[in-house]
Amino acid sequence: MTPQEFLSQISLNTARFERVAAFAGVPGFLSWQEGYALLTLAEEWPAEGDVVEIGSFKGRSTCFLAQGCATSGRGVVYAVDHFEGSPEHQKGGHEETAEIVNEGTTYGAFTQNIAAAGLQAHVRPLVGSGVDVARDFTGQARMLFIDGDHSFDGTQADFDAWFPFVADTGLICFHDYQNSHYLDGVTRFIETVIMQHPQMIFLHRADSLMTFMKKAA
Numbered sequence: 001m002t003p004q005e006f007l008s009q010i011s012l013n014t015a016r017f018e019r020v021a022a023f024a025g026v027p028g029f030l031s032w033q034e035g036y037a038l039l040t041l042a043e044e045w046p047a048e049g050d051v052v053e054i055g056s057f058k059g060r061s062t063c064f065l066a067q068g069c070a071t072s073g074r075g076v077v078y079a080v081d082h083f084e085g086s087p088e089h090q091k092g093g094h095e096e097t098a099e100i101v102n103e104g105t106t107y108g109a110f111t112q113n114i115a116a117a118g119l120q121a122h123v124r125p126l127v128g129s130g131v132d133v134a135r136d137f138t139g140q141a142r143m144l145f146i147d148g149d150h151s152f153d154g155t156q157a158d159f160d161a162w163f164p165f166v167a168d169t170g171l172i173c174f175h176d177y178q179n180s181h182y183l184d185g186v187t188r189f190i191e192t193v194i195m196q197h198p199q200m201i202f203l204h205r206a207d208s209l210m211t212f213m214k215k216a217a
């Protein structure tokens with residue numbers, strides 16, 4: 001079966017939609033269509049390994065990914081974030097965030113939201129920058145979700161640091177493609193690097209979530 005045939009079989013199913021709807025109250029930046037795609041791919045994509053997320057914030061995307069791991073009984077989500085927020089979450093930023101301004105971290109909100117969803121057993125937080133955490137990582141990812149530093153150089157650094165851990169036939173997903181705030185960042189990175197990359201095959205788009213498959217070198 002080709003990847004495209006696999007994806008064409010993923011249709012809206014009621015039980016999965018209910019799992020997606022359960023996270024409606026978790027604050028964050030993913031639409032339900034993006035959450036549906038993350039949950040489905042974490043649950044069903046047949047590559048070997050765990051799931052790695054760069055940029056967890058308050059745990060919204062983490063919940064979708066962890067639920068996919070829980071339902072399929074396959075692995076955990078490594079949730080990588082320094083939890084200090086991006087420039088846009090600081091005071092005066094276009095996504096100013098109370099926890100960042102008042103406490104300097106979203107880690108407390110993250111752990112509360114994961115616990116409230118009952119997903120602690122499926123989440124391993126790794127606190128630090130994407131590049132620093134990668135230096136000590138020894139696992140393999142069937143799926144890598146990149147939603148951390150949205151600048152061109154930051155996205156490149158996370159991609160370069162984590163690409164070696166992604167299994168052949170594993171997935172790499174990027175959030176905020178064509179978001180007007182990040183046209184010169186993650187959008188330009190996807191268009192000039194990822195879409196030209198000899199090992200990246202475009203599979204699927206849901207809103208701003210772009211999913212590629214890594215093929216063997």
Ligand SMILES: C[S@@+](CC[C@H](N)C(=O)[O-])C[C@H]1O[C@@H](n2cnc3c(N)ncnc32)[C@H](O)[C@@H]1O
Pocket residue numbers: 027028029030054055056057058059060061062080081082083084085086106128129130131147148149150154
């Ligand atoms: C847009 S938010 C992530 C949103 C989250 N995925 C959601 O579903 O709501 C970006 C997150 O990336 C984190 N971040 C920024 N730069 C980072 C880096 N270099 N390494 C790891 N995390 C980073 C920030 O602390 C912030 O929590």
